[in-house]
Amino acid sequence: MLTILSNPLSPKLTVLCESLGILTCRSKRPTCCSLSEEPKYQSLSRRNLVYVLVSTPCLFATLPSSAKTKSKSPYDERRLLEQNKRIQRENNAPDEFPNFVREGFEVKVVASDNYIKADSGLIYRDFDVGQGDCPKDGQQVTFHYIGYNESGRRIDSTYIQGSPAKIRMGTNALVPGFEMGIRDMKPGGRRRIIIPPELGPPVGPSTFFSSKQFEVFDVELVSIQSCERRTIGFYSDVTCS
Numbered sequence: 450m451l452t453i454l455s456n457p458l459s460p461k462l463t464v465l466c467e468s469l470g471i472l473t474c475r476s477k478r479p480t481c482c483s484l485s486e487e488p489k490y491q492s493l494s495r496r497n498l499v500y501v502l503v504s505t506p507c508l509f510a511t512l513p514s515s516a517k518t519k520s521k522s523p524y525d526e527r528r529l530l531e532q533n534k535r536i537q538r539e540n541n542a543p544d545e546f547p548n549f550v551r552e553g554f555e556v557k558v559v560a561s562d563n564y565i566k567a568d569s570g571l572i573y574r575d576f577d578v579g580q581g582d583c584p585k586d587g588q589q590v591t592f593h594y595i596g597y598n599e600s601g602r603r604i605d606s607t608y609i610q611g612s613p614a615k616i617r618m619g620t621n622a623l624v625p626g627f628e629m630g631i632r633d634m635k636p637g638g639r640r641r642i643i644i645p646p647e648l649g650p651p652v653g654p655s656t657f658f659s660s661k662q663f664e665v666f667d668v669e670l671v672s673i674q675s676c677e678r679r680t681i682g683f684y685s686d687v688t689c690s
Contacts (some may be wrong), residue, residue: 526550530559533600542601547572547643549599549663556599556663558643571629572643579638579670586619589674589689590631597665613671617689624650627666634670642666 529550537546547560564574584590593613596605607614616622618632626648634640646661676689 525552526557537601540600540602542597543667546597546601547665551599558663560643564641564643567629569626569629569648570645571626571648572645573630574641576639576641577637579635581636582673583633583635584618584631584670584673587617587676589615589617589676591615591671591674592631593669593671595667597667599662599665617676617687624648624664626664627668630666631668631670634668636670636672639667639669642668 529552530548533548533550537548545561545563547558547564550557550559558572560572560574564572566572591613593607594605595603595608598604618628624644626644627642629648630640630642630644642665644664644666646663649661649664674689676687678685678687680686
């Protein structure tokens with residue numbers, strides 16, 4: 450019986466089938482082969498041929514794929530959104546906390562229209578604008594903050610520590626997105642900052658963060674102080690007031 454294969458066999462698969470006595474190829478064309486009437490091994494039949502063809506895909510010639518990319522289902526997105534909301538409720542996330550729909554490496558931020566997205570990718574919302582001037586490089590800022598992960602779980606808080614944080618602007622002492630978020634705040638201002646992974650902290654075994662996720666910070670800018678460097682002999686110090 451002559452078997453016409455819809456897809457050509459690779460030379461390796463053709464040699465394999467002939468050596469097992471499954472096929473007898475009467476032509477150099479790999480598509481024209483016939484099942485042997487007396488295979489070398491009686492247990493090998495047409496079913497075995499199908500098994501060989503299916504279980505050795507690497508022996509086939511590469512064929513172009515015509516499959517379409519699976520589109521996202523609105524139902525799946527709603528399900529993931531509701532799942533994130535449920536987890537945030539369990540973690541006692543604050544009111545109007547942003548939601549994160551994560552599917553693989555793709556994350557969609559779902560937030561109200563009160564949030565503003567900057568060109569850098571940073572997302573923020575002001576609860577209180579505050580008064581006065583914004584901090585400049587070299588100045589010291591004093592602020593309180595509460596940090597959350599995508600699930601709304603609190604990961605850090607200066608309120609719990611009992612004292613605000615102090616840092617000089619422009620010294621790369623803060624996470625890039627965090628410094629961007631407080632750079633245009635005013636004393637007395639309260640802001641929620643959503644930091645994307647590309648503006649977030651480094652990840653790895655030696656860091657506090659184990660994976661690239663969005664980080665959310667509620668920040669209260671307490672004060673801004675100007676700093677002055679004083680050098681006496683070999684001793685140098687910076688005082689801020």
